[in-house]
Amino acid sequence: MTEHLTEADAGNPRRRPVADVLSVVRRNWWILLCSALLVGVIGLAFSVVQSSEYRSSATLYVTSGSDPNTQSAYQGSQAAQQRVASYVKLVTSDAIVMEALRDGSINLSMDEARERLTASAAPDTVLVTIGATDTDPERARALATAVAEAMTRYIETLEQPSGGGDSLAKLTVVSFASPAEKVAPRVLRNAGLSVLLGFFLGMLIVYLRERFDTVVRTAANVPSVVGSPVLASVPQEPMLRGGGTINFAAGATSGAAESYRRLRTNLAFSNVDKPPRVVLVASACPGEGKTTTALNLAASLADSGDRVVIVDGDLRRPEVAKRTGRQPAVGLTNYLRGDAKMEDLVQASDFPNLDVLTSGELPPNPAELLASDRAAAGIRELAGSYDYVVVDSPPILPVTDAAVTARSVDGVLLVVRAGSTKQPDLVDAVEMLRAANVSILGLIMNDVQSGNAGYRYSGYASTEEIAAVVKPTSSPATSATSPPVLAGGKQGEPSLGSALNSTGSGR
Template identity: 75%
Template sequence: MSDDLPEIATAEPNRRPVAELLNVARRSWWILACCALGVAVIGLATSLAQQPEYESTATLYVTSGSDPNTQSAYQGSQAAQQRVASYVELVQSDAILTSALRDGAIGLTTDEARARLTASATPDTVLVTVSATDTEPVRARALTSAVAQAMTEYIETLEQPSGGGDSLAKLTVVSSASPSEQVAPKVPRDVAVALLLGLLVGLLVVYLRERFDVVVRNTSNVPPVVGAPVLGTVPHETELSEGGTINFAAGATSGAAESYRRLRTNLAFSDVDHPPRIVLVTSAGPGEGKTTTALNLAASIADGGDRVVIVDGDLRRPEVATRTGRVSAVGFTNYLRGDTGMAELVQPSGYLNLDVLTSGELPPNPAELLASDRAAEGIRELADRYDYVIIDSPPVLPVTDAAVTARCVDGVLLVVRAGATKAPDLVDAVDMLRAAKTKILGLVLNRVRGAYGSYRYTGYGTKTDIQVNTPADQPTLRANA
């Protein structure tokens, strides 16, 4: 096959998990944004609601005194370092706290003071740091200063030799209790942490949504077991749901027009040796856009110069006559009953190269009529007269009409509505069609948000309205989604 042929997306499992994760995050950016913003707002509110806390710090220096066993300054330094860890533990002792609270008149109980104090030692030094945190800056500084003073006095007594003489070690305050600084809440830090936490929560939500979501939303999460290529993705456009087929006239470059042209091309190359000329368009369930797809596919093929007839094979809830403005009283069922020949029942659509065969009166036994030999003969007769026969059929799961009609066609296009069709339903529909020995040409994803076809080609034409390029006295084709 030539390199310039259109690329057809297949429903194979993605072998690039990192790239797929990035794609999922990009598609679900609004979930990430909402989670991050929501948690950040909570973090901001929580931070602002906290009562401010202030911290004061003092630094003490440990020296080793006249120990008879100390032979050098180095040994004295080593002895001082060995004492540092013990002095850190003494900061929160009852002896120190009782003395500090008594002398400092701070107005705290021993347990309250202990909860506000922390002490640490700088590794490989003889420095001890004492810090106090409180909601009142003056009290935090007073507590730090009182504890530092109590430590110097207590250590001097504690290290006094039993036989008298100078203390073996002492503490010296080298940095007095600093003015209290606010340490909490730190609003920027709290909001940044909350924002990061929100992003992580969002990623988890997106992962779980992608992992357990059974709705088909794009080509990447078409179940691999379907095993059918995605021949086209039709973007979500308001105009399609409001009515009218796409304007496929020269210069029309709307996203939907480009999508249906791409579908037309991919369909032609889906089987190069035996191009499908009789195509049945159906879906797993109702409301997935099968009639819209059938009408616009037929119109795009007709715009390419081929003669096309669209057949309303939905003998239960026909839509083609209403949407094309044709007479619905006579049509396919009249031929199936043997009332008249096919040539007398086909109606011009008002669109160049496109004719319409409506359903006719609704029969009580549509499945039996569609399974008859006469139905097959009529479809073959249309194929002899037209280049393409496009058949709009009922959905697969509710009734068997599509499965029995499929025996008369070259292949089936299965329409999937992105964001609505459930993967298990799609798999069941594919299984039912394959059980009927039906060739599935591929899938058409309808109403895809952010699809390739939704982009305009700036400089190659202007955006056109969704309407049929027909004379004013001809009825407009309607293609409601």
């Protein structure tokens, strides 16, 4: 499968839902953990401070007496079962509770006693279970015993025929009130349920966060109204986050290096009839990695054998000179003012095929200079001397510089930082470019988590990969006798920092 197809597949909506869910969980694991721990601690604390409760229960057996209408033992059993439901209701009646409190000398009010009492009957049986719960285990046992005895006496009187004789039904205590057992709080159970509840609460928070989150995190989050393909997803790498440039000539095989090679390939396929040769690299807002992308795209194009010049078109906060160790005092603004020819301003390097045109002195009116006919002529002049011209520009939304410069190029590559760029900002930037009748070649996603960066060449990377990345220089101007140092590099290997260390002809 070709490189330009693999990246499209990475953002295909046919991605497995399970993989998407796992990606969301992996991204928000801290919310789930914090929610589960917080609710778990609250549940544990509540259980610890809660008063202990004890329960005692007694069991009674219902029998049917000498009912003259009873024709068989079976009918007697049926009559007893029919009475059971009524007896359960009587347990908390005024007559029973009052008698139990009086005879058992229990210091509780009628309402308090009712709250502590429960009664139940097993289906299809004649057994009634009376339970009493209290913070005092002895009082719980005494209450259960007193209610059971009151029930036996009350039912015997209640079932007495009006004409005298034996009771039609009676209750017999078959299991006296047991020693009260602790039933609450169940600390471990409550803590476990609280953790589980906290986890589900965290899942709800994550769902709502994802549902209303406007941040672009993967290619699938790119709004459909943008209508531009994601040409490359560059995975997170510490050196790139620090503004470094990959040394493709050293055979870098990291995931980021392969992503920029994929970008190089996809750029050639973006317009088969007329491949773009002059490319503007922009982003919606500051801090999304446009300069890093422009430098690495230029380096990857130069590594393929094409002659490339990178132009610092950011006349407000230029970065190219600082990151490449070039002299920032002379550059694009000198040409725009007519102070020098373009060929005298481009700084050559020992790095194969790659030259640099810095911004020059910062002007008070950058947008007017970039919109001038001389700026367009200068870009055309560079296009006639190089296979590729890569222009780094200011962000699109804060200023109009990128929009006016884009009119002089073949197309724009729009840089998006995963987890930072907001969808409304991206949509606004695209609409602004379209309003200027600018061709958008595609999107590049920076800082993508490795699981969302498309295909990776796992297993091919080595320790030499570290030597293939250049640290940005700390000084905006580096002299020709003090080249920037390649982090971990081998002696004699060319790097972008050391290569862009001498000035010379535009070629």
